[in-house]
Amino acid sequence: MxxxxxxxxxxxxxxxxxxxxxxxxxxxxxxxxxxxxxxxxxxxxxxxxxxxxxxxxxxxxxxxxxxxxxxxxxxxxxxxxxxxxxxxxxxxxxxxxxxxxxxxxxxxxxxxxxxxxxxxxxxxxxxxxxxxxxxxxxxxxxxxxxxxxxxxxxxxxxxxxxxxxxxxxxxxxxxxxxxxxxxxxxxxxxxxxxxxxxxxxxxxxxxxxxxxxxxxxxxxRGLIAGRLKASLNYIHSQYNRPISVRELAELEHLSPSRYCWLFRQQMGLSPHDFIIDLRLRMAADLMAKTDLSLKQIAHMVGYDDQLYFSRLFRSKRGLAPKHYAQSLLNLMDKEQ
Structure with missing residues (x-):
């Protein structure tokens, strides 16, 4: 019972x-x-x-x-x-x-x-x-x-x-x-x-x-959850090619100014800065997992100018790409 x-x-x-x-x-x-x-x-x-x-x-x-x-x-x-x-x-x-x-x-x-x-x-x-x-x-x-x-x-x-x-x-x-x-x-x-x-x-x-x-x-807050889904998916699949705000705004059926405001509210960054951050994260991932040259990596994430890529990487990450790659190698040696 x-x-x-x-x-x-x-x-x-x-x-x-x-x-x-x-x-x-x-x-x-x-x-x-x-x-x-x-x-x-x-x-x-x-x-x-x-x-x-x-x-x-x-x-x-x-x-x-x-x-x-x-x-x-x-x-x-x-x-x-x-x-x-x-x-x-x-x-x-x-x-x-x-x-x-x-x-x-x-x-x-x-x-x-x-x-x-x-x-x-x-x-x-x-x-x-x-x-x-x-x-x-x-x-x-x-x-x-x-x-x-x-x-x-x-x-x-x-x-x-x-x-x-x-x-x-x-x-x-x-x-x-x-x-x-x-x-x-x-x-x-x-x-x-x-x-x-x-x-x-x-x-x-x-x-x-x-x-x-x-x-x-x-x-x-006057936002719509998932409102940027189409453009975010597009950015993640096309980040290594030129992407304009107008192009992204059209995907969401918004004006460019409204799209930029909504994007910053939801993501905390402008579309331009978000794309740069994504490119550099992908570059860091390639440095960690492959033996590709910096020139090859720069090209793969959307930068034909390796020097510009290196300056941008250093300004955002605090280390030049070659020093970042060397720090990864040093870390791997310590783990072994």
Whole structure:
């Protein structure tokens, strides 16, 4: 049977439990295409369409910290509820916890301050942090949740700009909930690489979250995320030939002046400086990976005049190309 202790552990319900289906039967009858588990309670019944999947396949899960794994999912699932409840873990857990709202509202209390979260909000709790949230009414509410751990988690969260515990907003995102369901599928199938695949899906979720936040920020600033995609792709494929601003602006159906303003806002550089930077990065890469001459490299990245290329490289990189190439050779000798 599913006991109150386990429900409290997962933070999904805190109320009496009359007639409940056996846990093993619940696990075997889950349908990954929708949260279809039904608790039948007689008169005054309410429905709780929940799913939960645990790495150790046990009813209880203490949120173990996996110091030997880069990224590991301990458990994950959905909480779908149309009844009031409270989750309160004063000591939190030993792993990280991400909660993503899909429907309805939930009140989250952090450092004594309540905040109502809605669809598109997510909360990240760190290990040992108090987890306290309340549903006050009987309206429909759905959230996706995941507990994860590993020595690489701080690096991953930092890389996605999500290092700080707290509340973030992406807006409603079906792609994020679909990625959660991909994780559920891996836990259902449990093939030889399900844990690696599930961890990869978690990375994808965190990246989607970051990009969704960035898209909202672009909208707030009057920009459009991905607005320069066509011209940026063109620059990266044609950087070694002359490229005019007018040519790039036409690809985005903008005037040259509007294009330059938008480009600088999004990329932090003018189109001209961005192309120069890309050419010099490609030149540095060729110096590191080939034995081509500086004249050949200069020509390959778009400069027929080697002397001009050398002056430009030195002004931007602080070293003449030949000294940069020599520093790479010295570094390789030390490593050997």
């Amino acid at each position: 599913i006991y109150a202790e386990n429900r409290r552990n997962y933070g999904q319900i805190d109320c009496p439990a009359p007639t409940i289906l056996p846990a093993e039967r619940l696990r075997r009858t889950r349908n990954a295409s929708a949260a279809q588990d039904l608790l039948r309670l007689g008169k005054g019944a309410y429905r709780m369409n929940n799913e939960s999947y645990s790495r150790n396949n046990e009813l209880t899960d203490d949120g173990a910290a996996a110091d030997g794994q880069y990224l590991q999912i301990n458990c994950t699932g959905i909480c779908a509820m149309n009844r009031s409840f409270t989750t309160y873990r004063p000591q939190g857990r030993r792993d990280y916890y991400l909660l993503f709202m899909d429907r309805g509202t939930l009140e989250v209390i952090r450092e004594g301050q309540p905040q109502v979260i809605q669809p598109g909000h997510l909360v990240i709790f760190h290990p040992g942090e108090t987890q306290w949230y309340v549903k006050h009414d009987d309206s429909e509410m759905v959230y996706y949740w995941i507990h994860f751990t590993g020595y690489g988690v701080p690096e991953v969260l930092s890389g996605c700009g999500l290092a700080a515990a707290g509340i973030y907003y992406t807006g409603p995102r079906q792609d994020i909930t679909e990625a959660f369901r991909e994780i559920f599928q891996n836990f259902i199938g449990r093939d030889s690489c399900y844990e690696t695949a599930a961890a990869a899906q978690l990375l994808a979720i965190l990246v989607r979250i970051r990009r969704s936040i960035d898209e909202l920020e672009c909208t707030r």
